[in-house]
Amino acid sequence: ATETVRAGRSNSVSSPPLQPPEYAQKIDVNPPKGTRDFPPEEMRLRNWLFHNFREVSELFGFEEVDYPVLESEALYIRKAGEEIRDQLYCFEDKGNRRVALRPELTPSLARLVIQKGKSVPLPIKWFAIGQCWRYERMTRGRRREHYQWNMDIIGVPDVTGEAELISSIVTFFKRIGITAKDVGFKISSRKVLQEVLSLYSVPETSFAKACIIIDKMGKIPMEEIKKELKLVDLSNDAIEDLLQVLSMKSLTELEEKLGGSGEAVRELKNLFSLAETFGYSEWIQFDASVVRGLAYYTGIVFEGFDREGKLRAICGGGRYDRLLSTFGGDDIPACGFGFGDAVIIELLKERQLLPEVPLEVENIVCSLDPDLQGAAATVATHLRGKGQRVDLVLENKPLKWVFKRAARINARRLILVGRSEWEKGMVSVKILSTGEQNEVNLDDLQ
């Protein structure tokens, strides 16, 4: 690079830093326990992930919505023993209202759908990407916030809804390089449990609780599972029968047990044949042990899992036909899923599929003379007006500094504003990859 001496340019040595006032309180510069900052590099990766969430949602004709991160605690007061309830990040606000940081997005969606009532024609197809919270004793050192992508279909009673949702997640996985060899979907239905328990006249109130207990299978000892099921009034016979059904991995086996006329088998067979028509059969399998840990699911449930078995569930969802009516709304069928922003990144790391998302600012503009700072601003504005990204050097810096910054921002072009050129309405354009340098009329600068 031609190292021209720049008029009046010096790396001015600033005065010694001011001492902080005695009252300054050194703050902890880390974010609160369990929460994350997103400095630029992490934010670019997050934006890449969310961009793919949005692209797929829009590909499927879904509309984006959002809700307050703070909701009435009442949205989440369910009595089925869910972990999400135990870890509710709730408090009383200054107006003595019981409020909570949302632990999930579905109750907010239900609230908004009811609020909108008949003004929003069915079917509703909405998606959201929102930060969700839990307050967990830091003993387990787990995160207290994550971002969840949700897609929901309201007003479609058939499993075509669930088939569409699973298709959208498969589409997302394919976009980011994940294949059916990397992940799969375990699919079942809560109607399987319902039909087994109906053989034992188990009270309706025990159903949701039993689902939450069963969801802990594999996480707590089987003896504990059985003990908790007894506590919600399941007989030993019911428990033995239930556990035997839950171990089933084939629809044929399930049909032998429940018969082919019940809703559970019929819906699952319909879903698997729809999967064929969508072209994602290789991604899915029946697995009766899938119940998911949310009390409001009433039918099909599914979860995305990594086939190496190293990671927690990647995403999960299902049908929740009663949620709106439990909030005082009409009896409207619904299904949806949640997809967190953490496990998928762990999976991409595992598979060496993390994308390079570099900072790219094509142009860096700098004046060669302190009196030409205004001219440099004019050049920057000209280029920005043409949609060009510009990093404008805002201080009197030596060229060595400018080249170093140009490399850091992956600039393609260095635009130098020098006195003699500027007097002719010209600037000097240097292509940084080749070193090629030309004088260009500002009006011709693209």
Ligand SMILES: Nc1ccc(Br)nc1
């Ligand atoms: N529900 C929930 C919220 C926040 C995190 Br981190 N995980 C689960």
